[in-house]
Amino acid sequence: MTFLFLVALSLLFRVTFLQAIEFKADEATSLFLATRPLFDHPFLPASSVSSFGILNPPLFLYTLFPLVLLSTDPRFLSACIGILNAFTVGLFYLLIKRYYGKHVSLITSLFLAVSPWAILFSRKIWAQDFILPLSLPLFYAFHKIRYDKDKRFWLPYAVFSLLLIQVHQALLFFLVPFNLFLFLTKPRVSFRHLLLGIFFGIIPALPWVYYEMTHGLPTLDAVSRAGGRVENGLTITHLLRPFQILHTGNWFFIMGNDIAEFAAKYPLLFRLRPLFYLYYPLLLFGMFIFWRKHTLSRPLLYATLCLPVLYALLHIPPHMHYFIVLLPLLFLFIAIGIQFLSQKFPFAKFPIIGTIYLGIVFLSFFNILFLQFTEKKGSLSGDYGTSYGANEKLAKRPLEKYRKTKKYQEMLLATYVPLGAFRGDTIIASMVYDPKSTKKRLSLLDNQFKSTPEDARIKHELLAYYTTTAPREETLVLLRQKSKNIPSYSPIYSAANAMHLEKTLRKAFEDPMLGIALEFPKHWDLQKTKNQTIITGDGFILSLQPINTLCTAQSCVEETEMLSSQTVEKMTCVTKENMWCGIVYGPIHNTTQQFFITYKPDGKQPSPFVPSEEYTHATALLKSILDSLRQL
Numbered sequence: 001m002t003f004l005f006l007v008a009l010s011l012l013f014r015v016t017f018l019q020a021i022e023f024k025a026d027e028a029t030s031l032f033l034a035t036r037p038l039f040d041h042p043f044l045p046a047s048s049v050s051s052f053g054i055l056n057p058p059l060f061l062y063t064l065f066p067l068v069l070l071s072t073d074p075r076f077l078s079a080c081i082g083i084l085n086a087f088t089v090g091l092f093y094l095l096i097k098r099y100y101g102k103h104v105s106l107i108t109s110l111f112l113a114v115s116p117w118a119i120l121f122s123r124k125i126w127a128q129d130f131i132l133p134l135s136l137p138l139f140y141a142f143h144k145i146r147y148d149k150d151k152r153f154w155l156p157y158a159v160f161s162l163l164l165i166q167v168h169q170a171l172l173f174f175l176v177p178f179n180l181f182l183f184l185t186k187p188r189v190s191f192r193h194l195l196l197g198i199f200f201g202i203i204p205a206l207p208w209v210y211y212e213m214t215h216g217l218p219t220l221d222a223v224s225r226a227g228g229r230v231e232n233g234l235t236i237t238h239l240l241r242p243f244q245i246l247h248t249g250n251w252f253f254i255m256g257n258d259i260a261e262f263a264a265k266y267p268l269l270f271r272l273r274p275l276f277y278l279y280y281p282l283l284l285f286g287m288f289i290f291w292r293k294h295t296l297s298r299p300l301l302y303a304t305l306c307l308p309v310l311y312a313l314l315h316i317p318p319h320m321h322y323f324i325v326l327l328p329l330l331f332l333f334i335a336i337g338i339q340f341l342s343q344k345f346p347f348a349k350f351p352i353i354g355t356i357y358l359g360i361v362f363l364s365f366f367n368i369l370f371l372q373f374t375e376k377k378g379s380l381s382g383d384y385g386t387s388y389g390a391n392e393k394l395a396k397r398p399l400e401k402y403r404k405t406k407k408y409q410e411m412l413l414a415t416y417v418p419l420g421a422f423r424g425d426t427i428i429a430s431m432v433y434d435p436k437s438t439k440k441r442l443s444l445l446d447n448q449f450k451s452t453p454e455d456a457r458i459k460h461e462l463l464a465y466y467t468t469t470a471p472r473e474e475t476l477v478l479l480r481q482k483s484k485n486i487p488s489y490s491p492i493y494s495a496a497n498a499m500h501l502e503k504t505l506r507k508a509f510e511d512p513m514l515g516i517a518l519e520f521p522k523h524w525d526l527q528k529t530k531n532q533t534i535i536t537g538d539g540f541i542l543s544l545q546p547i548n549t550l551c552t553a554q555s556c557v558e559e560t561e562m563l564s565s566q567t568v569e570k571m572t573c574v575t576k577e578n579m580w581c582g583i584v585y586g587p588i589h590n591t592t593q594q595f596f597i598t599y600k601p602d603g604k605q606p607s608p609f610v611p612s613e614e615y616t617h618a619t620a621l622l623k624s625i626l627d628s629l630r631q632l
Contacts, residue, residue: 002106007090010113013367014082014123018075019389020375027074027125028391028416033432034064035072039410045207047127049428050169055219057166057208060127072409074125074388081129085122088133089113092328095136099143100294100336107335107356112328114363116370117245120254121324127167131324134164139300139328142182146296151190158197166205170322173310178303185299211431218427238312242304242330243283245323247276247359248366253320256382266369272362278355279334286337293336304329391416398454407455414456419495422460424467433464446486453488463492470503471496473627509533510632514546515590519628521621540618541602542625546595573600579607580615583622590631597626 021027030048037043047060067080089112096105112118122129141157144150161179164171202209212219244250252259263270291301304326311318338356342349374380378390395415402408422429438445438461449458466475479493501508501519509526510517511533520526524537532545568588573581582600599622601607608614 003090003093006093006109006113007086009110009364010086010089011083013114013119013364013371014086015079017371017375018078019392020371020387021074021078022120022124022126022384023074023388023391023416024385025418025421028413028418029421029428030060030064030125030127031068031072031074031077032413032417033428034061035068035410035413036432037065038068038072043207044431045211046428046431049426054169055208055212055427056127056169057205059163059166059204060130062204063130064125072413077125078123078388081125082123084133085118085129086113088136091136095140095143096328096332096335099147099297100332101339104332104335104339107338108328108331110357110360111246111331111334114360114367115246115327115331116248116251116363116367117320117324118327119367121321128321128324130167131164131171132327134160134167135325135328138164142300143297145187146182146185149188151188152193154190155193155197155200158194159201162198162201163204164325166208168321170316171325173314173316174303174307174325177306177310178299181299181302235312235318238308238318241318241320241323242308242326243280245320245327246279246283246330246334247363248273249276250320252382254382254384255380256384258377258380258382262370262373265373269362269366269369275355275359275362279359282334282337283330286333286335286340289340290333290336293340300329301333304333402452402454411455411457414460415454417456417460419456419459419463419491422464423495423499424464425469425499429464430468433461435465435468438462438465446482449488450486453486459488459492462489463495466492466496467499471500476500506628509535511544512632514544514593514595515632516544517628517630517632518625520625536602538621539602539605540621541598541600542622543598544595545598546593574610575607578609580610580618581607583619585626 026048033044033047043058043065044061045058046055047058048056050056064077067077070076089109092112093105093109096108118132122132137156138160141153141160144153145157161175165175240249255262287301287305291298307323307326308318310316311322316322338352341352374384374387375389379386395412399408399411399415402411422432424430424433424435442465445458445462448455449462452458466479471479476493476497479489479496482489483493497508500506501522504519505522506519507522507524507526508517508519520535520542521537524535527534527536532543535542568585571584573583575581580601582598584596584598586596587594588597601618608618
């Protein structure tokens with residue numbers, strides 16, 4: 001009965017309010033990739049790319065595939081994942097009851113059932129939502145090996161260790177110390193079962209291994225470049241995360257500024273939050289009791305302590321989902337601390353247990369009210385983003401006329417995916433869309449895009465093709481022209497132009513009054529006044545200034561071509577000492593407006609001589625800016 005109660009309690013928060021499930025870029029992309037075999041596309045050798053650019057093995061997509069055969073509705077898939085996690089809570093109860101006692105298992109499982117972070121990471125289409133279900137058999141195998149001396153369980157121990165890494169590679173930082181401390185205890189090992197487990201655990205990753213070997217080891221390259229994206233320095237935040245994940249800590253990250261509205265609507269919830277600070281000393285105390293009483297399980301404690309420390313030392317960002325694997329262990333430590341205090345100090349038993357159960361009731365109300373709030377609001381300004389319910393309305397409306405066609409379902413799934421998810425320089429884009437194949441079909445795709453501008457499948461493929469490498473100026477010119485002929489090309493041009501600016505470390509500037517646009521180095525500053533635009537950086541000043549009197553053709557000297565191949569006067573200022581003091585272009589004609597471009601040293605450093613390397617550098621910078629000048 002307790003098992004069924006815990007499963008039912010867990011289901012209450014995991015399979016309700018399905019319109020409010022998280023459904024943004026990661027979830028939509030995962031669903032789109034998992035369903036591709038349904039639409040006559042091959043299975044992919046990888047499931048996604050991590051925030052560090054590391055390619056993840058395809059296990060997650062393989063796990064989703066049997067479910068998408070039944071339905072591609074995100075609510076159905078999220079409900080299935082929620083059901084799996086709810087039964088995981090019940091099974092954790094049985095596991096902990098067997099090795100640590102009934103009362104410890106009940107408290108641990110109740111915490112796990114109502115934990116806001118455990119719920120958040122168990123009701124969406126995301127690989128990390130499988131961490132707890134996969135860690136359960138790993139922990140069970142560990143206990144069978146340590147307590148029951150059953151060497152056969154080295155097989156599932158190895159299998160699920162490898163599967164966990166394939167689901168989320170950051171789990172290496174838990175599993176490495178966990179295995180290290182386990183083997184330091186010199187357990188009896190069945191190498192036959194261990195090797196069999198490694199063999200079976202690697203099988204789902206073989207397509208990924210083959211892709212890596214035949215494509216120049218892109219993951220190794222991503223790892224080598226990841227150093228530039230890690231956190232700078234060791235922070236206390238890494239060490240706080242295991243405490244915050246116990247309750248509603250760091251919930252601002254999820255809700256953003258909407259947490260103020262939520263707090264104003266339910267003030268009692270936020271007044272009671274200090275109650276959970278009691279968990280912090282209980283956790284530390286419980287860890288000590290666990291270490292003293294459960295010596296065979298110490299590798300679990302050591303791995304728990306090592307995880308945040310390793311993240312901190314290696315400067316890995318302390319995202320909350322990097323600590324999911326710790327949730328059952330943290331609650332286990334607290335439960336063991338509570339049991340010890342209750343036995344040691346009987347007079348304090350009821351106040352302690354009462355406070356704990358009050359916290360569980362509080363979290364239950366918090367979860368229901370949060371889900372209600374999110375479903376009604378539709379989107380949150382924090383990481384939660386837009387809910388499925390809100391996304392569904394936006395995606396289905398423009399596709400209504402295709403509802404009865406065969407391509408509707410795939411078009412709908414592609415519409416949920418943000419355009420940038422398949423930018424051509426990402427590994428996943430090149431895996432889904434072969435540039436050589438796209439090149440052969442460009443004319444066909446353009447015609448289809450013209451007749452079916454709502455088809456996001458075409459949009460994704462074209463973007464992947466045009467952004468395989470940083471777009472050059474001629475590519476941008478082509479895309480601008482295509483945008484005029486096929487308006488649905490506009491977002492592709494915008495994304496390609498944004499990539500060009502990003503890769504060349506440049507900013508774009510548009511001046512509607514002058515009717516022109518240009519690019520300049522990203523680190524330069526721009527100031528716009530009523531009469532002129534001034535761009536400064538690297539010791540130079542570039543200004544664009546309109547003139548009110550039109551000049552005659554006779555007063556313009558043919559000196560250089562600029563803006564629609566017109567000839568403009570270029571005046572270079574050089575002092576008697578042969579020092580460069582600036583260049584003026586103009587007047588430059590654009591429709592009914594004329595303007596000058598002035599480029600000169602800012603006067604903070606000595607002006608360069610003509611000729612000199614400094615002068616060559618200055619004029620090269622100017623040329624790179626003027627080459628980007630175009631009409632709007």
